[in-house]
Amino acid sequence: MLKKRISMFGLSLAILFAGLFLNGCSPKPFLTQDGTYVILTVSPSGMTQSELVELPWNTNMAVLQKFLLEASFVLSDLHTPNSLGTSTETPVKATRIQANFPQPKRMKFVVDNKVLTIDVQSIQIEVEGANVGQVILNQTIILQGIENPNLQPAFLELTDALHKVE
DSSP, X not given: OHHHHHXXXXXHHHHHHHHHIIIIISSSOOOOTTSEEEEEEEOTTSOEEEEEOOOOTTSOTHHHHHHHHHHHHHTTSBBOOOOTTSSSSOOOOEEXXXXXXXXXXEEEEEEXXXXXXXXXXXXXXXXXXXXXXXXXXXXXXXXXXXXXTTHHHHHHHHHHHHHOOO
16 A cells, blocks of 8 residues: 555656646756647748648647657757858758747757757757758747757657548
């Protein structure tokens, strides 16, 4: 009986800390379901196609939560991208996820080892293409995030769930 109470207490404590972390008590930026998400596909010619992320009602929301966690990891340490050599490369198709917030969301980012506080209305993260992990804040600030090998598999799971027809 005592072991059961201790394990229930431990589980409750873990859920409490996870809830606090996911609700913004952490200094790291974290993407949550309170935003609107769009998948942007940019062709080599510059044409953009957008798809609103609306999961069917019977979809397991853990797929979206996993993707948002992996995308948030990319945001945990940003740096100014090296601009050398980018203009000579052949344009390639790129896919980005864009988060739009109804009200500006104040976020703290670590950029080049310095803390930067920004009121964010939109974030784009490249998930496929030449600059995977590239982050665009408010459609003007371009930074490079952490390389996350789990980002693309989580994105593919999300797109599979979006296009799943039953």
